Amino acid sequence: MHLIAIGGSDAGISAALRARELDPSVDVTVVVADSYPNFSICGIPYYFSGEVAPWQSLAHRTHAELEATGMRLRLDTFATAIDVPGQRLTVRDSTGTETDLRYDELIVGTGALPSAAGIAGLDTLGPDDGVHVLHSMGDTFALDAHLTDRDPKTAIIIGAGYVGLEMAEALTIRGLKVTQLQRGPEVLSTLDPELGALVHRELDSHGVEVITSARVEAVTKTDHSLVVSGRHDDAPFERTADLVLAVVGVRPNTDLLQRAGAQLGAGRAVVVDESMRTGLPHVFAAGDGVVTHHPLLGVTYLPLGTTAHKQGRIAGENALGGTARFAGSVGTQVVKVFDLVAARTGLREHEAIPAGFSPVSTTAVADDHKAYYPGAQPISIRVTGDGETGKLLGAQLVGARGTETAKRVDTFATALFHGMTVAGISDLDLSYTPPLGSPWDAVQVATQRWEREHVKVEVRA
Amino acid sequence: MHLIAIGGSDAGISAALRARELDPSVDVTVVVADSYPNFSICGIPYYFSGEVAPWQSLAHRTHAELEATGMRLRLDTFATAIDVPGQRLTVRDSTGTETDLRYDELIVGTGALPSAAGIAGLDTLGPDDGVHVLHSMGDTFALDAHLTDRDPKTAIIIGAGYVGLEMAEALTIRGLKVTQLQRGPEVLSTLDPELGALVHRELDSHGVEVITSARVEAVTKTDHSLVVSGRHDDAPFERTADLVLAVVGVRPNTDLLQRAGAQLGAGRAVVVDESMRTGLPHVFAAGDGVVTHHPLLGVTYLPLGTTAHKQGRIAGENALGGTARFAGSVGTQVVKVFDLVAARTGLREHEAIPAGFSPVSTTAVADDHKAYYPGAQPISIRVTGDGETGKLLGAQLVGARGTETAKRVDTFATALFHGMTVAGISDLDLSYTPPLGSPWDAVQVATQRWEREHVKVEVRA
Known part of the structure; x- marks a missing residue:
């Protein structure tokens, strides 16, 4: 065999x-x-930040x-x-x-292969020109050589998805002035804009220049720099930098x-x-x-x-002759951006509608642990459920590093796997101790908020 | 109404x-x-440690x-x-x-009410004598007055369950020399001894004197101190302190x-x-x-x-006439002891056997996140499943603070709620980013270890 x-x-x-x-x-x-x-x-950005070596x-x-x-x-x-x-x-x-x-x-x-997203120049310009993608160790070595040998001071990152955000952090830590261009109205378009805005603010506060609604059309090379051009809010825009990194999907x-x-x-x-x-x-x-x-x-x-x-x-x-079946992905994802953690699982409203659901969403802000214990921090949790059946459809979470946000999304992911209702989340026996949680965990605070807005409980009285 | x-x-x-x-x-x-x-x-210990005020x-x-x-x-x-x-x-x-x-x-x-666990003296001695329980704000004020007015230097804590451990930490932080007496062979008897031993080590390293297999029989008062006596490994033992706290269950x-x-x-x-x-x-x-x-x-x-x-x-x-049903507890619990977090959910072997299961357990040690990213720390995870059906029965986790151990136990709790098999945990779409997890989360590393030991996968080859 x-x-x-x-x-x-x-x-x-x-x-x-x-x-x-x-x-x-x-x-x-x-x-x-x-x-x-x-x-x-997935670890490459941390090599560029210097956190991982060799x-x-x-x-x-x-x-x-x-x-x-x-x-x-x-x-x-x-x-x-x-x-x-x-x-x-x-x-x-x-x-x-x-x-x-x-x-x-x-x-x-x-x-998969890096996408060029129809941007002119990405097919002809490469690492020698200062234009990079980041999908393999070969790409890593090329970008590393550029950073080491040519000491660029400025970088444009096209795309503000997971890798784009991690590389914005990495290059900022490394001392480059980073401009991040995002086609959509907010960074991290896998989240609803109101949560993406929290990530945007984190980038701002660390000195990353973020430009949203920026449709990049071309990357060109001049004698001294690279020029990224396109349209921003329907006006032409142009930005120059020593280095361009295109991370616009696969x-x-x-x-x-x-x-x-x-x-x-x-x-x-x-x-x-x-x-x-x-x-x-x-x-x-x-x-x-x-x-x-x-x-x-x-x-x-x-x-x-x-x-x-x-x-x-x-x-x-x-x-080998086994009978295993892939049980399905609910699209659970998490990213750390500087000191913030953003996670999602399941569907957002615009994804749920074509799938035949009637999604409604509610955002709650709940402390990661009891407020009286030092260091409590808010987690923004947006719950999406079906307004007719009460079925849980998805959750998005943004919280500071240290708030166990990455593993709180896992509770939602496990609940989605089992087709739970939003209200059913209150039945889950989640852990509690004041330094690490609440009697109703933040997850349940959020689902109960959704319930209050979207479920009418029938009582006789 | x-x-x-x-x-x-x-x-x-x-x-x-x-x-x-x-x-x-x-x-x-x-x-x-x-x-x-x-x-x-549950927050009272953090008042005594000074972390919560007023x-x-x-x-x-x-x-x-x-x-x-x-x-x-x-x-x-x-x-x-x-x-x-x-x-x-x-x-x-x-x-x-x-x-x-x-x-x-x-x-x-x-x-519930505090139990005296058959210890002589707990029925007659009280806060005025320096003997305390901790179940209400009244108990809290009594202990607080003792600490403030009489400045005790030494404390004996009878019991090493959740509250006992938290109070050992609190009184240690407050400057008392703490002796912790535990009836069973290891502290935190809600965990298997091999995991309880990690908590024991944490107490040791912070200067708590821990005596296990100590069967306390009596608390008596002398002119200058309190005497706790009983049998330790079948020999008589006696310890004196300025203050006694009995936390032996409810x-x-x-x-x-x-x-x-x-x-x-x-x-x-x-x-x-x-x-x-x-x-x-x-x-x-x-x-x-x-x-x-x-x-x-x-x-x-x-x-x-x-x-x-x-x-x-x-x-x-x-x-009010509603039709809600309590969906059941799987006994999820977590405690922070100094810089360690210990959690459990579901059953341990000796609890599962009388319930008709055929439990087998495996302990794995998995990093909380990718080892190459700074700060990775091990989580000890003991998984118990039914050896015949593969059903998940319980999990115990001990990891450093910051390892998201408290919310990782929630994934097990949610899985238990749905009657999953141990092998089924690998189907869960849990979040991953190198600073906060692994492609197979620590939870899944542990269940896969259990699988390797206890499940024979049938393949044709």
Whole structure:
């Protein structure tokens, strides 16, 4: 039995680890496009901030640790074609040599690629010009070289999503003057603007210049700097900097599977079922290149590292003949921006409406612990539920670091997983001690506020 | 419609608040035995440590805030008898005057009383002798006066449960030399000894002298000090101190309801159903005086402030004709001891066996966030599941303050509420960012460890 996993990031490595864990007699090969298997791409901003060093420590597991599990790694090796009927994978190594590898089962975890979002210049300008993306260790080394060798003083970050915000913090810590351009009306567009505004304020207070409603159209290079231009509130705008980082989202990397005959679905990602089967015989796929099953949305595209780990683990189990099913993602996400933590899970109103719900939302501000105990800090919690059925649809939380906001969103995520109502959250037996909570946890303070606004309790009296 | 709630603590006030919230036309009277309605008894240790001041700030709500909700408070008023057929409550005020109050619905939240655990002397010695319990604001003032007026240098705390540990910390911070006596083999006997030992070490490192397996038999008073004596590892022992605090548990305060004809059940607490009805017409009860419904244990006795809040809220709703049901407690608890946080939810093995389960447990140590990001700290997580069905039965967690341990136990609590399997926890979409978590959260690292030890996954290969 020979299992091949393509991809050295979350999905591929998780699949390989799971297969080796379940059956150490299985021969497992992982084909990795670069030299950096199992690196924590999510950790890259903390390398640039100087909080993580050396870069090697970003590896979830070292090469040696991976090999100790019994898997074989083929580094700097690019998968070029799948012969589905013949169960063969063609790979090309760094010398250009092509080899055919026979497999019994194949798991494709080729992930996603940085999007250019239609911005002119991003296709032609690159690291040598001072224009960067941040999606691989190669990108990391290129940006690192730029920072070290050319000592830029100013940076423009296009995009204010998770990586954009983390890099705004990192480059600010590193001493650069950062301008952050956001297309939408508020930063962190995965939150409702009223909560995104709290993140915006945190960026302001740390000296990041944030420009929202800025539609970037082009990046161009002059003799001395880079020029980012576009429209801001329908007027033209232009900003210059020594360095440009474009972090405007990703698109699924589907080329290999498409050529092998796989179907594309939501978000133009590869269609898989909950067992991570592509429909092509003996070919599984997982991670940022495939569609995401979501209990509230059905099949969507929602690339997240946590999901890639889960899907990879399931693919690895099923490739060995298991019967695991991906139970679905509810889109739980969290980001730290300077001293603030912002998290969400489930749906916001505009996402819930097309899914057939009647969402209504309420924002509460609740202390992380009893106000009388020193250090209590507010958490803003916006709860979205279905106004007709009372079903919990989603939650967004913003609180200071230290308020356990990241793990409070997990209670909402677990509740969503089980299809709870908003009112049902009050039934949960959550922990309480005055330095760390309240008899009704902040989570329940928020859901009870939603209840008061949106539920009429029937009593006889 | 006149609703009377007896008890100014969690259950009584929650009931009254809920009734007023649902129907502001309802006349609500709360009968409070002392002058301190809605005080946070759980916060008392932080008053003694000096972290909370003045003592008035321990009120969840002030007298004025309570009255602003429209409820009427009768302070320093003791409920002496219930005339069930006549729907009348006899109360005695501080002058000794007895009055009969007519009610349409009655909610009894008389709580619990400190246990003496059969220790001789605790019945006769009191605050004037330097022997204290800590269950009310009155107890608080007595201990405060002792500390202020007599400046004791040494204290013996009998008991190492939640309050005992918090008071060991508080009195240590206050400069007393504390000796903590624990009957069982390890402190915090609500945890397995291997996790309790971590708390023990924390006490040690802060200078608390901990003596486990110490069976206290008597407290006596000499001219100059108090003597606590008993047996330690089957040999007699004796310790002297300026102050003794006995915190050895509670017993339900059922006298009033018993005399009215209510039945006693688990833990000799008053029997109620999930609607908080006692079976006596128009008489509800809630809080530390009543039995606790538990999804894994059935009906038990497990007094907790969080449960009292929930039960009180349900009683308040149902007294108005509502149909709320108490969904059950899974016994979630957390305590901060110096810089350590210890939490549990669900069952430990010795609790699960009599309930018909086949429990097996595994302890994992997982970082609270990615090790490469500064400040990562280990959380010890002990997972108990049913070896035959894979059902999650309980979890115990001990981690440093700042590791979000208190809210990680909530994920386990929510999972228990839904009857999840241990393996199912890996399906939960928990949040991840390197400074605050891992792609598989520490919770999932622990459940996967349990799985590896106790689940055989069937694959074909």
